[in-house]
Amino acid sequence: MNDNSLRLDRVIRHLLRGEDYRIEVVSRISERFLKYALTFFYQVVQAKLHNQQINQDWYKATFLNPDYVENFADIITHAGLNKKTITNQFGSASREIVLDVTEKHYDRLCKTIANLVDSEDELDIKLTIRLRDVSVDLTISESLLVITALAVKRSQIRGGAWSQIGKQVEIPLMRAMCNYYQVPADYYRTTSSSGEGREVDFVLVDRLGNAYNCEVKLMGRGNPESADAAIARNSQIFVADSLSDLNKRQLAERGVHWVELRSEQGFRRLRNILKELQIPHQEQEETLEEWLSKHGVFS
Numbered sequence: 370m371n372d373n374s375l376r377l378d379r380v381i382r383h384l385l386r387g388e389d390y391r392i393e394v395v396s397r398i399s400e401r402f403l404k405y406a407l408t409f410f411y412q413v414v415q416a417k418l419h420n421q422q423i424n425q426d427w428y429k430a431t432f433l434n435p436d437y438v439e440n441f442a443d444i445i446t447h448a449g450l451n452k453k454t455i456t457n458q459f460g461s462a463s464r465e466i467v468l469d470v471t472e473k474h475y476d477r478l479c480k481t482i483a484n485l486v487d488s489e490d491e492l493d494i495k496l497t498i499r500l501r502d503v504s505v506d507l508t509i510s511e512s513l514l515v516i517t518a519l520a521v522k523r524s525q526i527r528g529g530a531w532s533q534i535g536k537q538v539e540i541p542l543m544r545a546m547c548n549y550y551q552v553p554a555d556y557y558r559t560t561s562s563s564g565e566g567r568e569v570d571f572v573l574v575d576r577l578g579n580a581y582n583c584e585v586k587l588m589g590r591g592n593p594e595s596a597d598a599a600i601a602r603n604s605q606i607f608v609a610d611s612l613s614d615l616n617k618r619q620l621a622e623r624g625v626h627w628v629e630l631r632s633e634q635g636f637r638r639l640r641n642i643l644k645e646l647q648i649p650h651q652e653q654e655e656t657l658e659e660w661l662s663k664h665g666v667f668s
Contacts, residue, residue, distance in 0.1 A: 539585040581605040
């Protein structure tokens, strides 16, 4: 398995055990951010190697220049913005709009930093980046520009990682639970569409052919979106990391079966649902750890 599959495997094992899976996501965020930061700093050192002056004009010409930046989205980050902000404000993140907005925002950011530096004349910050025998010193203004860009990038990575893990986990988690209770493959499928045309990723099917849409949300206890997410996709089975008593009542009132992974019963509550909906399955004689050691998450 590749690194992403191994990480996903660990996340699902945590969920099946009723453990907190978040450490895996936080670790991934840190790993991606540090790799990005090292690449970013390396570009600064490379500029010094080519005898370019490190100043705000250089930063603008280098890090906001589409001819220099390989990933066009990084131009937005380097300017201290994120793509969603631009899209929300202008209704688009086209190349034309991005170049115009980032340049204007960058100029305003530079003025803000200059005013801050002037008003805090007793404070001095200097970043020193060293690569082998070459070192680059950044002034307080340049340091604050770099810190801003890195802060925006970490926020982007963080948001993307949490969103991505939810999408990646749904199918293998549901399939793992079905495999544990030996639900025949004919009684579930992994692609369908709700009555409102919104896609759901996993569907259980009873003996009469009735389909039950399943929704997985790895959200914290008490999140008000929990019940709403199930209804929005016309889901009949809702699996969550944690649910508050209010969430459970909301789901029950709307006829939605629920499974709370981080609870005493955990994913095993699914067996009660399978039994009630008359979906073929078998009681599992092996413990979860015995089953995982023999079959694994992706069996």
